[in-house]
Amino acid sequence: MTFQRDLAWQQLDLTYRSSVSHQFARYALALNYSMLPENVVHQAKRCVLDALGCAIGAYEAPGRTICEATVKEIGGPQEATVFCSGLRTSALNAALVNSFLVRFLDYNDHGGGGHNSDALSSILAVSEREKVSGKDFLTSLVISYELGARFQNPVTSSLEEMGWTGDIRAGLNQPPALGKLMGLNEEQIANAIGICLSHALPLGILDAHREENVMAKNIRFGWAAHDAILACMLAKKGFTGPVRIVESDAGIRKVLLQGEMDLERLMDFSGWRILDGWFKTIAANGTTHPHILATMGIVKEQDLKPEDIAAVHITTTVRESRHTTTPAKKYPRNAESADHSAFYANALVIKERAFGPDSIKPEKFTDPVVLDLIEKITVEADPSLSRYQGVSEIITKDGRCFQKRIDVLHGHGGDPLTDKELEEKFSGMASKYMGKEQINKIFDTCWNAEKLEDLGKLTKLMVFPGLNS
Numbered sequence: 001m002t003f004q005r006d007l008a009w010q011q012l013d014l015t016y017r018s019s020v021s022h023q024f025a026r027y028a029l030a031l032n033y034s035m036l037p038e039n040v041v042h043q044a045k046r047c048v049l050d051a052l053g054c055a056i057g058a059y060e061a062p063g064r065t066i067c068e069a070t071v072k073e074i075g076g077p078q079e080a081t082v083f084c085s086g087l088r089t090s091a092l093n094a095a096l097v098n099s100f101l102v103r104f105l106d107y108n109d110h111g112g113g114g115h116n117s118d119a120l121s122s123i124l125a126v127s128e129r130e131k132v133s134g135k136d137f138l139t140s141l142v143i144s145y146e147l148g149a150r151f152q153n154p155v156t157s158s159l160e161e162m163g164w165t166g167d168i169r170a171g172l173n174q175p176p177a178l179g180k181l182m183g184l185n186e187e188q189i190a191n192a193i194g195i196c197l198s199h200a201l202p203l204g205i206l207d208a209h210r211e212e213n214v215m216a217k218n219i220r221f222g223w224a225a226h227d228a229i230l231a232c233m234l235a236k237k238g239f240t241g242p243v244r245i246v247e248s249d250a251g252i253r254k255v256l257l258q259g260e261m262d263l264e265r266l267m268d269f270s271g272w273r274i275l276d277g278w279f280k281t282i283a284a285n286g287t288t289h290p291h292i293l294a295t296m297g298i299v300k301e302q303d304l305k306p307e308d309i310a311a312v313h314i315t316t317t318v319r320e321s322r323h324t325t326t327p328a329k330k331y332p333r334n335a336e337s338a339d340h341s342a343f344y345a346n347a348l349v350i351k352e353r354a355f356g357p358d359s360i361k362p363e364k365f366t367d368p369v370v371l372d373l374i375e376k377i378t379v380e381a382d383p384s385l386s387r388y389q390g391v392s393e394i395i396t397k398d399g400r401c402f403q404k405r406i407d408v409l410h411g412h413g414g415d416p417l418t419d420k421e422l423e424e425k426f427s428g429m430a431s432k433y434m435g436k437e438q439i440n441k442i443f444d445t446c447w448n449a450e451k452l453e454d455l456g457k458l459t460k461l462m463v464f465p466g467l468n469s
Contacts, residue, residue, distance in 0.1 A: 016190070020172075020246040023267050025189035028143045028176035033135035033450070036142060040272045041450065044138050047145070049446040050109050050279050050422055051102050051117035052462060055083045057283075057357040057429030058104035059464075061335065063215040067097045080125035081456070084433070086463035091129040092229050095122040099222025100215075105357050106339045110286050111277020113148035113173070114166045115221065122174060122225035126181050127455040134452030140177045142274055147173035149273030150266050158257055163204040168252070170224035171197030171245075179232045189232075194241025196231035197252065200224035212328040213336035278412040279422060282355040284339045287320040290390025290406035291342065296349045298394050298402045306351050306369050308396045312377045314342060315391040321381035330374065335360035346392070347373035357429055388412060419447075433464045 016022060036044075058064065068087060076090030082097045089097075098121035102108055108117040123144060127137040151169035159166055175192035184192065202220040205211055219226075235241065246252045246263070253261040284292060291314045298304065324342040332338035338360040339345070347370045349355050364370060382391075393403040411417045417425070423443055430439050442461045445452070452458065 016243050019190065019244045020263065020266060021190035021193040021243040022186060024147055024172065024176050024193065025179070025186045027147065027269050028180045028189065029186055031139060031143060033139045036139065037272065040142060040274055041138060043274050043277065044141050044145075045446050045449055046279070046419065046422055047109055047111070047117055047141065047274070047277065048120060048449060049426060049443070051120045052083070052442065052446070053422075053426030053429050054103075054105050054108040054117070055098060055101035055121075056426075056433060056462070057107065058101040059084045059433060061101070061104045061218075063100055063104065063218060064097070066215075067100050071097055079129040081128065081459035081462065083459070083462045084464050085467050086460075091122075091125040092226055094128075095125040095229060096219060096222055096226045097121075098125065099225060100218045103218040103222065104335070105283045105360075106285055107280050107283035107357065109277050109279050111149065111274060112145035113150070113152040113169045116145050116148045116173075116277070118167075118221035119144040119148070119170070119174060119177065119225060121222060122229055123177055123181070124455060124459065126178050126229060128459060130181050130183075131454060132181050134449040134455065136181060137452070137455055138449055140181050142272075143180065144173050144177040145274035145277065146269070146272065147176060149276065150268070152273075155257065155261060155266075158260055160204060162256065162258075164256055165202045165204050165207060165220055167202045167221040167224060168197070168200075168256070170221045170228060171200045174225045174228035175231055175235075178228055179235070182232050182236060184232055184236050188235040190243040191239065191241045192228065192231040192235035194243045194245045195234060195239065196224065196228045196241070197245045198242055200227045201256075207340075209322040210326045210328060212334070213340055214334070215336065217336050278409075279417045279425075281409075281411050281417070281425075283357055283359060284345055284355055285324060287317060287387055288324055288340070288342060288345055289409055290388055291316050291320075291392050292345045292349055292355055292390075293409070294390055294392035294404040294406045295346045295394065296353060296355070297404050297406075298392060299350050300353055302394075302400075302402055304350070304394065304396065304402075306373055308398075309350060309373060309376055309394060310397045311395040312346060312350070312373070313393040313395075314346060314377065314379045315382050315385070315393075316342065316379060317385045317387060317389070318381045318383055319387075320390070321379055325379045331365070331371070333365055334362075338365065342379050343374045343377050344370065346377055347371075435465070438465070 071093035078088035080091045080094035099118050123140050148169045179189035206217045206220045324340050329337045329341040330343045332341045332344050388409050391405045395401050445458050
């Protein structure tokens with residue numbers, strides 16, 4: 001009997017060690033800074049700089065004051081820094097508030113399986129807490145992008161169709177990235193994945209086609225990343241979770257995806273997926289970019305004014321037409337819906353010739369000029385268009401017709417933003433709150449992040465003058 005029991009236990013252990021959770025844990029623990037190619041390290045730094053700029057640009061978000069007031073009420077040890085205000089609080093609290101800030105404008109990068117720059121907040125908070133080096137911080141960030149990307153399409157698309165979001169990946173890619181910083185071993189990280197992923201499952205209603213977007217959208221990844229910190233803390237002390245959370249007959253693959261999940265592809269650790277990420281040039285939903293930029297191009301090239309416009313016809317993808325044109329988004333009344341509204345975005349760029357952090361101010365939602373333009377816009381889906389293609393056609397009151405098609409987004413694919421453009425994007429948001437000297441110090445610190453011995457040096461620079469809490 002003892003032999004049969006021991007054999008059963010050995011087989012169970014072997015099954016666990018071959019699980020996705022264990023293999024993700026092994027990948028994270030095996031990777032170190034010296035293994036990262038120069039272009040991968042540089043891309044990670046670009047992700048850091050872009051995300052920090054987006055966080056600064058979100059300072060006036062209504063949800064920020066709510067988040068900060070809540071974590072102040074919760075309290076906790078002074079382990080990490082909240083961006084902008086300088087509030088010192090627990091790593092858990094800081095990760096949650098900062099993730100809200102990074103995500104609010106919908107201006108942050110797209111890579112690592114989604115907007116993985118959301119992961120910066122939890123990784124930076126834990127890096128502060130654990131007092132790790134800049135090299136360890138960058139390695140952990142790369143791990144989050146690499147593992148997050150392996151959960152990307154077609155899995156993400158399938159999840160969306162079934163009513164979930166791709167940010168479920170936070171439960172899978174955050175525990176390895178954070179666990180490495182916190183000194184967890186393979187078994188502990190695998191258990192942390194099981195703990196986190198079995199509880200952190202953001203529903204698609206947080207970014208649904210037919211629903212108004214709300215503040216909770218901005219922490220759909222951040223909430224899971226916050227839980228990942230807690231899961232790592234528990235697992236480090238011996239708390240266990242379902243390590244077969246992905247491949248079990250009661251796990252993610254079966255329950256959420258009805259078995260449609262390529263585990264071999266999921267665990268293909270070749271290459272560097274972080275290099276596939278891209279950075280936004282306007283503060284809006286990614287698939288909305290093509291037609292907004294097409295409209296903006298026509299207006300600028302032809303020097304058109306709102307009073308010149310008779311009609312605007314937008315042609316876009318099927319998914320985009322479903323996602324940004326429903327009644328709940330046609331007339332937005334909050335920022336979260338405004339940056340996901342094809343009608344509002346095109347109306348506003350006709351008037352202002354830009355769509356940036358200031359484009360989602362509440363007073364603009366009721367601007368009579370914008371509302372009048374919205375009524376002149378129609379949107380049509382074209383199944384032949386790919387994800388980042390779009391067409392805008394503008395007809396003027398004097399009978400002229402202008403059409404522009406966008407097939408390649410600047411910032412995407414073979415046309416990436418330069419480092420200088422990322423700095424200009426950052427400065428455009430930060431100059432409202434801090435001086436040029438402080439901004440340049442942030443640039444220098446980000447571009448030389450591997451030299452940091454204390455990540456607190458970076459987070460201190462993210463505090464606005466006179467606002468240190």
